[in-house]
Every structure is written in structure tokens, then in C-alpha cells.
Amino acid sequence: MNYKIKTKGNDLILQIPKTELNIIDTLDCGQAFRFKAIDENEIAGIAFNKYLHLTQNESEITFYNTTETDFENIWCEFFDLNTDYIKLKKDFSKDEVLKTAIEYASGIRILKQDSFEILISFIISQNNNIKRIKTSIDKLCKLYGNEIATDCYTFPTIEQLKDIQKADISELGLGYRDDYIVDCVQKLVAKEIIIEDIANMDLVDAKKELLKIKGVGPKVCDCVLLFGFYKTECFPIDTWIKKVLAEYYPNGFPTEYNDVSGIAQQYLFHYMRTKQNK
């Protein structure tokens, strides 16, 4: 990690340019669903069973009530701080479209999130919109997670969800995705799929495992592998990326980025989805 940290009372300060980690763009660009922006430079939410409250200026991020131990054990990896995004973005910027998307939101990084949380979240995401995905996940956490602060709930564990039936989660408003969540939990509880093992599999086997779950197709599978297992060669193609490919890459996405195309994908996704409103 090339960035300096210091403590200030109970808070921890990370010295990093906003162009290398923008907390709002990163936490609220559709890869995570549990953070809410408070204003332009402030955001809070829950990840890895911890409540995280951040503010930011051009050169520093303040992690409120955060120990150095938690930073080193959790947040350093969570924000992918050991990857050189300056080099990545330099390579990406040889491509004009990517260059535009990166200039639009250069502080996006891929979050290394909990694989079970990502699996459930992206099953919910199918043919759905981000606002509604967040609402459903919030309800799931409130119903089955632990309250770690006032009205702040952890994402439930497999154990906490092990007995759920379709009727139990009808209030989440998932529609037909009820069955998919139940099927997923049941396969994990039965150890038909062992989620920890997927991290050590090659891509072909990992995909084969995830595709056993109802409601997991190629796109959800790629999202789970990218956001939940940091398989950066996975390039999820949703409705927005379909538009990107149709509009800007009629001859296909450049193969030279194959091993990190998933990271490039996130800049393109965010650009395409939000450029009109900014």
C-alpha cells in the first residue's frame, strides 16, 4: 500500500487523492448496495459486519471510529489499495472511450466484497434497478441481520438465512426472485456448493458451480466472480454495457485488456448509466 495513514482521536485518516479513490463514485456506482451518500463528500454504510462512515476532501479520506487494525485487516483490501490504479488507468486510456469514462469518474475502484453478500445481492439485481435492489437488500438485512448500531444491520450469514421459505421473504418485494434466493440458500446449506471453494477454482469450474443456482446466468455469474471473488477478467454484460458495446465498440471490446476487463467495465458502466444527469 503506497498511501500514508495517521490517526486522529478515534478516527483514521488516509492520505489519498480523490482522483484515485472517490468514496461516493466507488461506493455508489452499482457494485455495492449498502452505502448511502449523505452529501457530496460524505457517505456511510455497512460492509464486513462493520459500520463505516467516511468523509473526503481532495487529498484525504477520514474513516470515523476506525482503528489501524481494522483499516489494515479490512478496509485496505476492501478498497483494493494494493492495486496500482494509476498504471491501470494509464493503460486503459490508450482507448478513447475508456479515457472519456475514466476522466468522467477517475476515482472508481473495484471493491473486494464478501462473496455470499454479493451472490445474494446480484441474484436480486436481475432485471431490476439499483434503487429497488437497495431497498430489498435493506429489508433483508433488517429481517435477518444483526443490529450493530441504531437501525444499522449486518448482511445476514448463510446460517441466519438457512430456514427461509418463499413466504418469509415476500415482504422484500423481490417478485419472482423469491424462488432464486431460496434455491441459492438451500444449495449452500446442503453444501451442494461450497462458496469458499470457488475462490480457488479456475474460471471454468467456478462458473459451472455458480450456474447451478437458479437465477444465476452468465451475467450474474460474472458479477459474482468480479465483485465477490475479484476475478478481474470477468466482464459482466448488462443492459448498460450492451449499449456501450453497441454504441462504441461495434468491432468488440479490445482484447488487450482481457485480464482486467472487469475493472474497465465498471468505468464504462458508471459513465453510460449516469452521464446524462451530471
Added chain:
DNA sequence: CCCCAGGGTAGGG
């Protein structure tokens, strides 16, 4: 009323 959303399944050709 319409269309759309970080798509997938089942069923038919």
C-alpha cells in the same frame, strides 16, 4: 396507459 431496470428460465424450433 406505457417502458425500463446490473437477466434468467423454460419451451419450442
Added chain:
DNA sequence: CCCTACCATGGG
């Protein structure tokens, strides 16, 4: 292999 109707729900 490909194609497509259908799938609940809420936001715009």
C-alpha cells in the same frame, strides 16, 4: 445451437 414469451415489482 438459437429464439422468445414470460416472469413480479416499482420508478419514471
